[in-house]
Amino acid sequence: MTSDIKEKIYHLETGKGPFIAAAIHDGHFIREELLKKMSITELGRLREEDPHTGKWTNIASTRIKGLRSRFEFDLNRPRENAVYINPEDAWNLEIYDTKPTEREVDISLAYYDRFYSNVHKLLSEFELNYGHFVVFDLHSYNHRRNGPNEPPQDPELNPEVNVGTGTMNRDYWAPVVDRFIAALRDFDYRGRKLDVRENIRFRGGYFPRWIHQNFPVSGCALAIEVKKFFMDEWTGKADMEMVDLITKALHSTIPAVKVALENYADNGR
Secondary structure, eight states: OOOHHHHHHEEEEOOSSSEEEEETTOOOBOOHHHHTTBOSOHHHHHHHSOTTHHHHGGGSSEEEEEOBOTTTOOTTSOGGGSSOOSGGGTTTOOOBSSOOOHHHHHHHHHHHHHHHHHHHHHHHHHHHHHSOEEEEEEEEEOSOTTOTTSOOOOGGGSOSEEEEOTTSOTTTTHHHHHHHHHHHHHSOBTTBOOOEEESSSOOOOHHHHHHHHHSTTTEEEEEEEEEGGGBOTTTOOBOHHHHHHHHHHHHTTHHHHHHHHHHHHHTTO
16 A cells, blocks of 8 residues: 555555545646646646645544546546546536547556555455444535636535535435534534535535445445635635634534444444
């Protein structure tokens, strides 16, 4: 798990306890052979990536932080859709002046495969050691797509935190999900409560779906999408105090989720 190729794809820190925090869209690096063919600007790429989500992985002692841009290969999509080529693959953005060759796409998919192979080994170890585990799948999302000077999108349809549970057996994992949402809603965020809702904008991507398919009764993946209210999504500039406060808000849920997870072993689930 310490090979050179692994370090270039993602950064992994392992610790004790049944919790894993993953920020697979935190990465920004793209290998040079692809970068020189791209028409999309660096700022354009950054806007669709999830900057600062890697900092939120500090809520768990086992952390996975993506190092590659989703514009090289997207770890939250199925393999057949993981490499963006055409505008319709990525929000109608013009990505390439010259499209990558088949060999270049194969290299990207080899990185993708290596990630999933390594994470499967990691989660299998967690299943063996703890019986049950929770993956905090951390993302952020845009809400000012009409332009930097235009009004944000309707807050009724864009909660500050969207918890995606559409890829799991919701009834089975209800104790974990319900305690997580309740604890996050209870956090004192600058004298108010965060708007935390379930499956409003997102129901969860491929990464949590893959976890639930491979570890259906042992692994619970919470797809957590934080609206970019903590940053300017057009310039990439963030309020780092707000970023840190979101870390604290997420971390505040750990005790409640731990109690819920322990009940699975006690109840023989």
